[in-house]
Amino acid sequence: MTASWVPDVTPESPFSLANIPFGIISTKDDPTPHLAVAIGTYALDLKALSDGIGLGEIVPELKGHENVFQQTTLNAFAALGRPAHQQVRKAIRDLLTAGTPNQAAKQLQENADLRQKALVPLRQVTMHMPMAIGDYTDFYAGYHHAFAVGSMFRGPAAALQPNYTHLPVGYHGRASSIVVSGTPVRRPWGQILLDPAAEPKRPTTAPCRRLDFELELGCFISKSNEQGTPVRIEEAEDHIFGYVLLNDWSARDIQSWEYVPLGPFNSKNFASTISPWVVLTDALEPFRTKGIDNETPVQDYMKESKAETAIDINLEVDITTPEGDTTTITKTSAKQLMWSFPQMIAHHTLGGCNMRTGDLLGSGTISGTEPGQRGSLLEMSEGGKRDVMLYGMDVRRFLKDGDTITIRGVCGGNGERVGFGECTGRIYSAVQR
Amino acid sequence: MTASWVPDVTPESPFSLANIPFGIISTKDDPTPHLAVAIGTYALDLKALSDGIGLGEIVPELKGHENVFQQTTLNAFAALGRPAHQQVRKAIRDLLTAGTPNQAAKQLQENADLRQKALVPLRQVTMHMPMAIGDYTDFYAGYHHAFAVGSMFRGPAAALQPNYTHLPVGYHGRASSIVVSGTPVRRPWGQILLDPAAEPKRPTTAPCRRLDFELELGCFISKSNEQGTPVRIEEAEDHIFGYVLLNDWSARDIQSWEYVPLGPFNSKNFASTISPWVVLTDALEPFRTKGIDNETPVQDYMKESKAETAIDINLEVDITTPEGDTTTITKTSAKQLMWSFPQMIAHHTLGGCNMRTGDLLGSGTISGTEPGQRGSLLEMSEGGKRDVMLYGMDVRRFLKDGDTITIRGVCGGNGERVGFGECTGRIYSAVQR
Numbered sequence: 001m002t003a004s005w006v007p008d009v010t011p012e013s014p015f016s017l018a019n020i021p022f023g024i025i026s027t028k029d030d031p032t033p034h035l036a037v038a039i040g041t042y043a044l045d046l047k048a049l050s051d052g053i054g055l056g057e058i059v060p061e062l063k064g065h066e067n068v069f070q071q072t073t074l075n076a077f078a079a080l081g082r083p084a085h086q087q088v089r090k091a092i093r094d095l096l097t098a099g100t101p102n103q104a105a106k107q108l109q110e111n112a113d114l115r116q117k118a119l120v121p122l123r124q125v126t127m128h129m130p131m132a133i134g135d136y137t138d139f140y141a142g143y144h145h146a147f148a149v150g151s152m153f154r155g156p157a158a159a160l161q162p163n164y165t166h167l168p169v170g171y172h173g174r175a176s177s178i179v180v181s182g183t184p185v186r187r188p189w190g191q192i193l194l195d196p197a198a199e200p201k202r203p204t205t206a207p208c209r210r211l212d213f214e215l216e217l218g219c220f221i222s223k224s225n226e227q228g229t230p231v232r233i234e235e236a237e238d239h240i241f242g243y244v245l246l247n248d249w250s251a252r253d254i255q256s257w258e259y260v261p262l263g264p265f266n267s268k269n270f271a272s273t274i275s276p277w278v279v280l281t282d283a284l285e286p287f288r289t290k291g292i293d294n295e296t297p298v299q300d301y302m303k304e305s306k307a308e309t310a311i312d313i314n315l316e317v318d319i320t321t322p323e324g325d326t327t328t329i330t331k332t333s334a335k336q337l338m339w340s341f342p343q344m345i346a347h348h349t350l351g352g353c354n355m356r357t358g359d360l361l362g363s364g365t366i367s368g369t370e371p372g373q374r375g376s377l378l379e380m381s382e383g384g385k386r387d388v389m390l391y392g393m394d395v396r397r398f399l400k401d402g403d404t405i406t407i408r409g410v411c412g413g414n415g416e417r418v419g420f421g422e423c424t425g426r427i428y429s430a431v432q433r
Numbered sequence: 434m435t436a437s438w439v440p441d442v443t444p445e446s447p448f449s450l451a452n453i454p455f456g457i458i459s460t461k462d463d464p465t466p467h468l469a470v471a472i473g474t475y476a477l478d479l480k481a482l483s484d485g486i487g488l489g490e491i492v493p494e495l496k497g498h499e500n501v502f503q504q505t506t507l508n509a510f511a512a513l514g515r516p517a518h519q520q521v522r523k524a525i526r527d528l529l530t531a532g533t534p535n536q537a538a539k540q541l542q543e544n545a546d547l548r549q550k551a552l553v554p555l556r557q558v559t560m561h562m563p564m565a566i567g568d569y570t571d572f573y574a575g576y577h578h579a580f581a582v583g584s585m586f587r588g589p590a591a592a593l594q595p596n597y598t599h600l601p602v603g604y605h606g607r608a609s610s611i612v613v614s615g616t617p618v619r620r621p622w623g624q625i626l627l628d629p630a631a632e633p634k635r636p637t638t639a640p641c642r643r644l645d646f647e648l649e650l651g652c653f654i655s656k657s658n659e660q661g662t663p664v665r666i667e668e669a670e671d672h673i674f675g676y677v678l679l680n681d682w683s684a685r686d687i688q689s690w691e692y693v694p695l696g697p698f699n700s701k702n703f704a705s706t707i708s709p710w711v712v713l714t715d716a717l718e719p720f721r722t723k724g725i726d727n728e729t730p731v732q733d734y735m736k737e738s739k740a741e742t743a744i745d746i747n748l749e750v751d752i753t754t755p756e757g758d759t760t761t762i763t764k765t766s767a768k769q770l771m772w773s774f775p776q777m778i779a780h781h782t783l784g785g786c787n788m789r790t791g792d793l794l795g796s797g798t799i800s801g802t803e804p805g806q807r808g809s810l811l812e813m814s815e816g817g818k819r820d821v822m823l824y825g826m827d828v829r830r831f832l833k834d835g836d837t838i839t840i841r842g843v844c845g846g847n848g849e850r851v852g853f854g855e856c857t858g859r860i861y862s863a864v865q866r
Contacts, residue, residue, distance in 0.1 A: 352704070
């Protein structure tokens with residue numbers, strides 16, 4: 001356990017020296033979005049820091065790339081590739097370590113004006129979208145979720161399609177409506193069947209009545225590949241920049257009516273929320289573990305040399321009612337996935353599809369096998385048939401206006417925690433029509 | 434019929450004075466992509482023109498927006514909105530009309546140096562992607578195609594899902610792999626079932642054997658809408674910038690294995706090709722007509738005040754074999770759609786999904802009811818069961834390496850043609866693995 005000279009880096013902090021996640025902030029003094037890392041309860045403003053000390057002094061290898069910290073997104077930094085991310089992360093960790101002989105650290109500690117500009121309390125910064133997202137792909141690798149939800153939509157016998165264990169099923173999502181944690185989410189209108197059993201089907205246009213969250217892990221692409229050139233499984237890891245928490249809000253009544261035969265559309269495209277700090281691949285390396293076993297032999301192009309390709313991130317979901325009462329409704333782990341992100345990348349690019357820096361991959365909803373481990377209300381309420389008990393004798397089957405969903409994710413123990421912070425969103429009433 | 438002083442604007446030209454489509458070119462003298470319009474066999478270089486004469490001289494209303502013609506995409510111009518597009522199109526038409534009293538036209542005609550810079554033969558320009566595409570959505574509004582293909586995948590009784598006549602079915606496509614006409618298309622690898630009937634299913638990883646094209650119309654968004662704020666049907670037309678031809682290349686064997694339950698993925702995301710010139714909404718106004726009747730009452734949010742909401746664009750598809758023989762295999766019309774683009778926009782944004790300038794909507798495959806009017810080889814070959822006869826006694830069921838597909842689209846008569854030019858792509862062999 002390494003200590004930082006930055007005040008208030010408590011042992012419980014998800015932003016320990018072992019983490020160093022990257023995000024995009026703006027401050028009162030500098031309202032243009034720019035790069036920062038989180039340390040304890042502070043944002044280290046990388047623009048102010050490199051303006052004050054010079055990037056070459058902090059990360060000699062990045063001399064000539066001064067402008068990457070001045071950008072409004074992490075894309076240019078991500079595009080530099082994993083060795084550069086490792087160098088920068090190590091340099092920043094050195095800079096922030098207590099008793100470091102680092103010269104830049106000395107400058108930062110001794111120059112009160114620079115320190116005040118460069119270390120800004122997190123409560124005083126505004127977080128922005130960390131990446132400009134070109135394309136968003138949502139996978140379906142959470143086996144327990146896929147089985148549970150498939151059972152509801154199609155019955156247990158046809159819950160999983162024959163392809164499920166042969167390839168990571170995924171679909172293209174909507175990039176434009178991905179928002180950063182804290183952004184309000186408006187209840188969508190849509191076509192729904194008030195009486196799904198009636199024949200002929202008579203849809204109604206109405207605000208969604210079965211609004212749900214989905215607990216997912218998001219993965220950002222760093223290195224792009226050329227169109228027509230697949231990414232091989234052994235190289236896929238080097239195309240990953242890092243991870244965020246992802247809430248893929250879902251309108252279940254809209255979904256069940258619209259989704260055949262081409263997949264979910266308006267039921268998913270009104271909003272998806274991500275946490276603001278991107279936790280780099282290397283910070284999560286110590287928490288590798290095995291994912292869900294797949295007994296089906298995997299095609300060669302997705303065979304991995306390592307067995308531990310999942311990440312054991314402890315995930316929790318809170319619901320906070322309009323009255324302000326909070327209940328933790330889910331505790332599970334990001335290891336509950338049957339396909340790894342490298343496998344998803346190898347499959348996604350098998351036909352030559354080009355991925356670009358900033359593309360986002362969603363894992364699919366993450367659920368465990370037990371009650372209390374489910375990644376959506378659809379599962380907890382067994383398709384809307386059962387009340388989910390909340391603190392204060394309140395109940396939910398789906399989300400009410402004014403409800404807030406907060407996802408948290410953290411790995412590791414006291415003083416060495418690698419956490420994501422929060423991914424939160426509150427539901428606002430549907431527009432008047 | 435209005436004549437142009439530009440030489441070689443023949444009566445057969447798709448780029449008549451009635452058209453004035455916008456595109457992105459580069460030339461030997463100016464290799465940075467920038468704006469142009471097509472007139473006859475020439476590109477009118479809008480950057481060279483506004484550098485030479487001044488944009489305010491040509492379109493007084495655009496004074497202060499000089500930089501829109503210097504951009505590398507049409508996005509900034511599209512974002513100005515429909516009144517600006519109308520002003521610019523009218524001003525350029527005036528400029529190019531024979532006998533015009535237009536002062537800028539006089540300068541252009543009398544200044545040989547400027548004329549040579551600003552009017553470049555089309556064969557000497559390189560065409561680029563016209564727009565930076567944020568999100569790509571592919572609809573399924575070609576009723577005859579949806580019925581024919583649905584019958585093959587699921588049998589005639591379940592060919593169309595109950596939702597088909599109630600909403601424009603669509604799905605999110607892949608934006609990164611959309612390429613401009615002329616770009617080579619590599620045959621994708623994918624998971625396919627060599628014996629689809631065998632149980633259990635045993636997929637093989639192999640190059641696609643059932644590679645197909647899809648004849649579609651593409652629609653570019655001009656004005657964005659805010660997240661949470663639907664576009665009303667009566668305003669939807671003003672969110673459309675213009676149209677291109679679209680070939681949504683499809684790998685049928687990959688598609689049939691992967692597409693349940695979340696829709697097409699790798700079968701579509703390896704490449705889609707668009708024609709380079711964007712034909713503006715107003716140029717197509719005279720060719721409005723009725724689309725395919727929908728006997729199902731349409732929900733209020735998609736009710737249109739006009740009956741003529743389709744566009745009668747004559748569409749043709751050629752296949753050119755590696756030996757160089759060309760056969761026209763399809764002749765149909767863009768009126769063969771059951772949903773209009775304004776309806777698609779109203780539906781897409783019903784739940785609050787935000788569309789951004791440059792977003793692309795595909796119509797879905799356009800097929801007529803007769804043989805010779807089908808928009809895909811899948812339909813022509815009846816699911817790969819029947820040979821499609823080509824010139825020179827050659828046959829196809831699906832595409833061979835070295836085949837070229839060329840889509841053409843044109844409205845109107847001699848001297849007043851409003852055409853799209855070509856949307857063409859040649860198939861190259863799959864990568865070696």
